Amino acid sequence: MPRHTVAKIDLDALRHNYRLARDRAGDAIAMAVIKADGYGHGIRTVARALAADTDCFAVACLEEAQAIREEGLPHTVVLLEGMHAAEDVATCCQLGLEPVIHSHHQLDWLAAGPAAPQCWVKVNSGMNRLGFAPEDLKEAMARLASAGCPVRGFMTHFAAADEPDSPATAEQTRCFQAAVAPWPEAQLSVGNSAAHFRPGQPLFDWSRPGIMLYGASPLPDRNGPELGLQPVMSLESELIAVRTLRPGDAVGYGQTWVAERPTPMGIVAIGYGDGYPRHAGTGTPAWVNGRRVSLIGRVSMDMLAVDLSEAPDARPGDRVELWGAHVSVDEVARQAGTIGYELLTGVTARVPRLYHQSGRNA
Incomplete structure (x- = not known):
């Protein structure tokens, strides 16, 4: 007989948490972040469980996106780390994936390919991991246009949204808005889980709830149930x-x-x-x-x-x-x-x- 050590996953709690994120996102559309094997809950089952509630999933890498497609789900899938190799361009086109473009070598891959997928562009507003500096956006957008790559919108990532007294999030928001102002028709995405609980924080067009979907708190001084989340x-x-x-x-x-x-x-x-x-x-x-x-x-x-x-x-x-x-x-x-x-x-x-x-x- 096997050990009785198990992880019980409550799919109704998962759906409850997504709906809470959707409600807190206001006018923004909440793309469900299910990277890292659905935060350890099983990406395939998580995707199926949320399929009726969301039109968009976000993952870190191509393998995760492929798992969603293998489940027969036609949803928009955003690759948050974008493409990791030149051959990923063709795979994104084939599977209808939307990579996040954050580096010049990815622009090179897109320029060399016969076709290009719809994409997002990452802006480095202060996190200093991935993304184009604001002063490099004009060149990046010109290269994407030359490669025939349609841009759905821009996104950035907050470094300290879970710190209510930090000015960093407001500064990043201002930086991001100024950087993307020349493209007023583009859709915008900034909101991680913590941003959903930040009073007055604009979430623009798309939010990206992750940890909150699984019932854990994105805030260091609060437990998930205190935020209305249910443990999954x-x-x-x-x-x-x-x-x-x-x-x-x-x-x-x-x-x-x-x-x-x-x-x-x-x-x-x-x-x-x-x-x-x-x-x-x-x-x-x-x-x-x-x-x-x-x-x-x-x-x-x-x-x-x-x-x-x-x-x-x-x-x-x-x-x-x-x-x-x-x-x-x-x-x-x-x-x-x-x-x-x-x-x-x-x-x-x-x-x-x-x-x-x-x-x-x-």
Whole structure:
């Protein structure tokens, strides 16, 4: 019998979160960002689940776009990193994909090809990863026109939309608007998940909700449910051993936690080999038999330990929620010194994804 360590995926919660993003986008169209295997939830199933609610998906790379097409979905698909090789131009044309053009070598590839796909143009407004500097846009647009490449619009990416007191987002917005002003008919896209919760932030024509679709918060000081989001993934396992520790007993590698009193302890069949964060140490919450319990000691590759003082009747075989409806993935992430994005995308392939529809949002 296989381990009972699973990631349960609630597709109704996914749809709820997309609809919330769509509502918060106002007049903007919300393209559903499903890169990184649907943020660890399974890109093919996520795409099918959202197909009736959105007309557009956004992914990072060609392989992800191909997975959507293999599911028979005709939706607009935007490649956020654009093309990675010259031969990708033909593939984009064949599959009807819209690459984001951000670099001069991509312009070279488009100029050399017999045909060109509709595209977006990335503007570097201050993130300083990808995109053309505002002063280079005129040349880039001229080269796209010469290559016969129709431009749907412009996009940029915010560096600090999750920081309400930072002036960076307003400065990037002003920079972006000034840069694209010579092309008033172009469509504009700026809004990541955090921007949907930023009061007064214009989202223009297209927003790009990502992490919020999966129920995790894009804001560092808020959990997903506090923003009206529903958790999509419930990472669960079971107790495989229960014992009582004596005062002075140490637990786990490095013996970093030592019992100060008789303590009921459970061993859970999950660890960093499953994607649970190794740095989620003592005090990180989990959920057993309707009660919050806490991790103790170091997380191992296949196991971790929990203090069962709050759930003294727990027995081997009892279910344990590591994150989900009762323990927010954002809370676990903060304990581990990271963000919910990393935890959700980091759940490994050996953890089966079990899909269901809760009916909460039907």
